[in-house]
Amino acid sequence: MADKIHHMVILAGGVGSRLASLNGNLPKPLVRIGEKPVIQHQLELAAAQGIREVTIFAGHLAEKIIAFVGDGSKFGLKARIIVEKEFLGTAGALLQNLDSLPEHFIVLYGDIMHAVNLRDIARAHFGRGADFTAMAQPTDHPQDSDLLETDGESRITSIHTCPHPADRAFRNLANAALYVVRREALRPWATLGGKQDFIKDIMPELVVRGSRVFAYRSGEYIKDMGTPARLKKVESDWAAGKIGMEKSRRFRAAVFFDRDGTLSVEKGFLRTPEDFELLPGAGPALIALRRAGFRLVVLTNQPVLARGEASETDIAAIHCRLEWDLGKEGAYLDGIYVCPHHPDPGFPGERSELKISCDCRKPAIGLFERACRDLRIDPAGSWMIGDQTRDIEMARRAGLRSILVQTGEAGRDGRYKTAPDYIVGDIAAAAGVILQSKEVRTG
Ligand SMILES: [Zn+2]
Known part of the structure; x- marks a missing residue:
């Protein structure tokens, strides 16, 4: 054809x-x-x-x-x-x-x-x-x-x-x-x-x-x-x-990011773009990682959708804000992948079709797998940065190296016992760890 x-x-x-x-x-x-x-x-x-x-x-x-x-x-x-x-x-x-x-x-x-x-x-x-x-x-x-x-x-x-x-x-x-x-x-x-x-x-x-x-x-x-x-x-x-053509089509390593508490200020459950706020250092960290050849992808659980507390339009508006604010600093993402699901019923206004046990809510690896398929990502050499233990557990299941940042929840949620490969202050420090390790690996 x-x-x-x-x-x-x-x-x-x-x-x-x-x-x-x-x-x-x-x-x-x-x-x-x-x-x-x-x-x-x-x-x-x-x-x-x-x-x-x-x-x-x-x-x-x-x-x-x-x-x-x-x-x-x-x-x-x-x-x-x-x-x-x-x-x-x-x-x-x-x-x-x-x-x-x-x-x-x-x-x-x-x-x-x-x-x-x-x-x-x-x-x-x-x-x-x-x-x-x-x-x-x-x-x-x-x-x-x-x-x-x-x-x-x-x-x-x-x-x-x-x-x-x-x-x-x-x-x-x-x-x-x-x-x-x-x-x-x-x-x-x-x-x-x-x-x-x-x-x-x-x-x-x-x-x-x-x-x-x-x-x-x-x-x-x-x-x-x-x-x-x-x-x-x-x-x-x-x-x-x-x-x-060869370079263009090569599979590349990625850095995966959690959203709230990692790239942006943790504000409980974020529902409107007005409340969205990038963490300082996020833009420069992304720019440095991209320069090093990584694809950059956000993986985020948004149970507010299943619970009926935010609509797809609200989430889209928040992601406009995220991408726009990064763009002002000259940084951009290759993709944002959202799990809209939540397993437990009992919320007023909840959407029953999203109230399921899915394969994409972190620590499940469904979002990660979709991103790898869509964006030509090679999991070997890829990383996950997050502020919750579910991010670290997802990294373990996906075979990624992981970095826990001390912003947001700073791992205090304690749901999973998986130890991260690194614990650092914030996203800027996390980028530093990755870039250093890349130098060691390729150097
Ligand atoms: Zn899901």
């Missing part, structure tokens, strides 16, 4: 003014990463994954792109380059040429470096019967990113474009500028003419119309180079050997 997609569109028409100071007279797609221009990386990767034809929409300095790409044959595919006389947003020129595109195609922006398995995203697109699939990832700069909100099935329910209102918090799931598109889903815009933008105009309207618009979340490498600082980051990632 995935082999149905053999066409890729590269949007190379943006003026690239933000990068102009760095690259002089080069259009963004010709900026070099390592020894090759970005567009060459994109074309070679596409050809290696079964893409046979490429349409490039070029504007600013189009002649240089034409001279470099030619008919595409030197990259193993057939290229056609359409020059936009005036920039019509990310989608305008594509819409004018809609009839020349096949039934499904991939779209990516000319200023992204990626190591994404295109067959996998195509498979997800067809498997869901999607009209539009957008690759999405958490980012270290959610405050200035276009963000996607999804339901439990990854269907996009709303889109929040920049700039974001100062008084709101959003989940950290950024549009990554790589789409799979069913051509006919764009038909309503084909005759409108003028400027059209995927993220500002088309995607929100598709969502409102009830089209099947999905986020495709994966931990694979994809980054834009829209500013000099981000270009620098991509260059250093390349130099460090971080960009490549």
